[in-house]
Amino acid sequence: MPIKAITPDYHGDFKDGVEKFNGNQLVNIHWEKHLMFAWPMCVPLPPGMPFGALIEGVLPGIFGAHPNFKQIDWNAVEWKTSKGPFKPDLAKSLSDNGIGHKTTISFRTPGLNGVNGNAVC
């Protein structure tokens, strides 16, 4: 049902279109079963950044403090977005991997599920 407003056909302007981020797009990244990092992390990244550079250059700054982080076998990591699981091509860009503005990427690290296997930390 359309909104009821004093002004006919009211529509707020889109506050967060990709054109407002100075050439970057927002990407949200969530490490599942590591709830010490209790929210998806929002970072501005160039859409042309290779997926491999996300893993090597961005994720350590976000999640590196976790003792599980150094043990991650990146070949075994399971990735997904709201559209379902995907296998990233590390040489290709975020865009070419289907990662758009405000996409949330969740990843799971099999065998590594928090400190002492406890997903809450």
Next chain:
Amino acid sequence: MAAEGNAKPAKKLSLKENYALLTRGLGWEPSYEKKEDIFRTIDFEGVVIHDWDKWEDPFRLTMDAYWKYQGEKERKLYAIIDAFQQNNGQFNVTDARYVQALKVFINGITELEYLSHRGFNMLAREFPGVGPRIAAQMQSLDELRHATTQIHTISQYAKYFTGMNEFPYQFDRVWYLSIPKSFFEDAVTSGPFEFIVAISFAFEYVLTNLAFMPWMSGAAFNGDMATVSFGFSAQSDEARHMTLGIEVIKFLLEQDPANVPLVQKWIDKWFWRGYRLLSLLATMMDYMLPKRVMAWNEAWEIYYEQNGGALFADLARYGIKPPKRAPETIAEKGHVAHQMWSVFYANRDAVGFQMWLPSEEEMAWMSEKYPDTFDQYYRPRYEYWKAMEAAGTPFKNTTLPQLCQVCQWPCLFTDSGDPTTLSLRETEYQGQTFHMCSDGCKDIFDDTPEKYVHAWLPVHQIYQGNCFLPGVDPTAPDFNPMYEALRYMGIKPGVDNGDFKGGADATNWEKWTSRPANIHEGAYTDAVRDSHIKS
């Protein structure tokens, strides 16, 4: 012929006559302007009112009585505040952690009183019925009084402790204060009927006791007589506001069956928004009060599950059902306080108050109060973080969160069925992605995306470069975005934020009172250790 001394004095009106003249006598029929030009916002929401005179204000309060009561309350309150200040009452509270809770109050709640004042002012102009206009006018004045008395009371604390002196500035800028701000601005920008259902019914009637009772008894229990006094000074106003809330609902439902689905939709929406806002109180009750009164889950059981249950059973005869997302609030009651405190702790460099981990004594209390959740899901996290503190490598999160487009909380809540999985929801709207923290917030976004695409989300504003003070150069080699964003928000980095232990408030507290800043951990500084040795 008054000069000759034979004029009869005006007949003194009874209260009932006085009220009748005030509320009915003022409601004249316009002759040279069309009614719809005078009351321009009353139709667009689709509410049908046949007879405004059916509105019964049970208080029938007249203006002269109102001024008299309120004036008396003010005199009493300010006498207590004076005495509190003369006696340095700010040092009589349990410890300096309690003061951190007051910061959440002055920065996050007091501005809501002011917004409420503005909202009810608008209703006092917009409603065609005089009864509700008078009630809205009085409530508008009450809310202004609440804001000023809170500011005056807490100003005494602001002279001695950090983080309370920039509250109006912070309210418009601090990332987590967009949670209360967006709540009330959503209400004020709704139509008058949605506003009054949102604030008078869903917030004041259904939820406000939850804020009021534990908060005020918490203040009393921790020796904060100033806060208790403004609380009780506001309490008789609250009783009137709650009655307005229930009268509004009954009036709307009795006027026309077409109003029922509208009212139901607004109850569903504003119950959820109010719940998300108030769960901030969960952290205050369970973590920030050094002496605790009751746990959040107990408060929710009494004030929502029991009282709310009875209320909605009563409203069932109008065809009104309990709020759609009430089951989620019950499923979450053992989790929210712990999830929010964890997030504040992990991000303590980015908040305007100082943080600590719960003591052994507090964790034992939580294990007892939350037998189904605390030991399994939250104790291990705190124990790990304590170990990291002890090892000299305390944990800090450094990356900004994905925010909910509706409530503006970070997406930190977990799924009802699984406390180790985040409850992430999203909607694709006109080619763009929007994130929500829960089904409750997704319902709201999906109903009126036209409104919420426009939300001012602090994280996105920071990344757009809109949250730096003039003259700051984001291309400078030593540019530190976190530091600059905090300065923009009115938070003094290194003073207002960070660890409680070693922070300005804890250190000053021990110097000035010779008592531990954290009663559960003993003295942090020599100021206390020395004085105890001497005595």
